[in-house]
Amino acid sequence: MSKVYNFSAGPSVFPKSVLETAQQELLDWQGSGMSVMEMSHRGKHFSIIAEALESDLRSLMAVPDNYKVLFLQGGASAQFSFIPQNILKGKTKACYVNTGAWSEKAINDAKTYCEVMVSASSENTHFTSIPEESTWLIDEQAAYLHFTSNETIHGVEFSKCPDGKGLPLVADMSSNILSRKIDVNQYGLIYAGTQKNMGPAGVTVVIVRDDLIGHGVSKTLPAVFDYAEQAQHQSMLNTPATYNWYLVGLILKWLKAQGGVEVIERLNIAKAEKLYQAIDRSSLYSNPVDPICRSRMNVPFILADQALDKQFLTLAEANGLFQLKGHRSFGGMRASIYNAMPESGVQALIDFMTEFERTH
Ligand SMILES: Cc1ncc(COP(=O)(O)O)c(C=O)c1O
Incomplete structure (x- = not known):
């Protein structure tokens, strides 16, 4: 079998050993007589996979108990709209730092739901830098401060967590989650599509602090994207992407083994x-x-x-x-x-x- 080095930005390279495990378990997951693809998401076998998925992610990222960990669908792009619809908490404004193409998309989508204040932008350097934090304009009346921790297209990454100046920090970590140590306590909400560092496309991880959810959501928000609802139902308000959860779980086990x-x-x-x-x-x-x-x-x-x-x-x-x-x-x-x-x-x-x- 020929194997190449795959430098794709996402979906992207898997560890070979993970693919081999998936292959070995494809027809019969650990003596269950079934493929994971065939299992009911409410059955006892899949429950084991789902529980391990959450507990492995919690332990790898040291997620504190006062945060919910959700596994949703729709990609990180859907979160650009779901975040303001979930966590504005009656406020009308949110702050965004613009460091590239993905920040811009998040900003554009948020504008439908709230006033967006662009706290800082590196557009004038063609997104080859991050504006000096001391120059950021933060409105303390805003609901949160959003930034993109790694700009996948422009190749720009925050080397440390910025100071939210009292606002909950919301970070799009789609392309650098689990690649560096972070302190989850510094964030209000972290989100990421899984197709870069965590597995195949089709799962979106949302890690959100308890106090940010359950305060009412936008009327336009479907229940399956209501964080509080999904948290109450262990991300199974609707049928989850079961096989993808399993693959993400295998990646997490691989990372633990490393x-x-x-x-x-x-x-x-x-x-x-x-x-x-x-x-x-x-x-x-x-x-x-x-x-x-x-x-x-x-x-x-x-x-x-x-x-x-x-x-x-x-x-x-x-x-x-x-x-x-x-x-x-x-x-x-x-x-x-x-x-x-x-x-x-x-x-x-x-x-x-x-x-x-x-x-x-
Ligand atoms: C930083 C960042 N945010 C968001 C997205 C969008 O993710 P999705 O295609 O899963 O919606 C990407 C995709 O490459 C990304 O790199």
């Missing part, structure tokens, strides 16, 4: 440093992002001569390096190096880039 978030964070730092160093010492490749907020997960780079892009991609594929084309809004290349990308994949990419530069 030593947890602290261990994977050290590997992520090493992988990212290696790749950025290779880019910085080359005269063909460059990354425009301010070094203090370069993403450890998504590394965009451009070639000095764009006429070489096509050849770079074709040769990369011939060398087993896939999905390196940059986002259409950014151009150039992007290497997504999530938790499951082995260091050997990053080294193979660097070796290829070095050889391509030497021969072009």
Whole structure:
């Protein structure tokens, strides 16, 4: 079987051992005589999978007891609308930091439900930086402060949790959840689609502090996206994406076996440093992002001569390096190096880039 290094931004690479476990268990999950796909979500077998899923995520992220952990559908994009509909708590305004394409989408969707105050924006640097926190404008009457902890397209990542100045912090962690240690206590709400660091597409994790929910929701909100309702029903108010829950659960078990978030964070730092160093010492490749907020997960780079892009991609594929084309809004290349990308994949990419530069 041929196996390539897959640098896709999402859906993205899985650990091989997880795919093998899923394959082994496909027809008969642990002697149940059934595939997980066939199980009732209310049955005793699936209950074991669902309980382990939540408890493993709680332990990996050290989620305190006063937070609910929800597994929903609709992707992170749906949360752009569901967040204001759930947690405005009668307020009419929310603050948003704009650091790139995903922040912009969150801002645009929130505008339907509340007044949006853009507290800070790095649009003037073409989203290659994060505005200095001391310059952020925060309205203390706002319900929350939203930011995107890792901008998947622009390759910009917060290196620490910002100060909400009294507002509950809401973070879109779709592309860096479980890649670095965080203190959940610093957040009001964390959300993430699973298709980058946590498994396949189709599940959205929402971790929300108890005091933010249960204070009334927008009349337009379907019950299946009411956080308090879903929390009361263990995210099973409707039929959950059962097989995807199972796969996310396998990824969490894999991460625990690696030593947890602290261990994977050290590997992520090493992988990212290696790749950025290779880019910085080359005269063909460059990354425009301010070094203090370069993403450890998504590394965009451009070639000095764009006429070489096509050849770079074709040769990369011939060398087993896939999905390196940059986002259409950014151009150039992007290497997504999530938790499951082995260091050997990053080294193979660097070796290829070095050889391509030497021969072009
Ligand atoms: C940071 C970020 N937020 C939100 C999304 C949207 O996620 P979904 O496609 O699951 O709605 C993405 C998708 O790539 C993302 O990278």
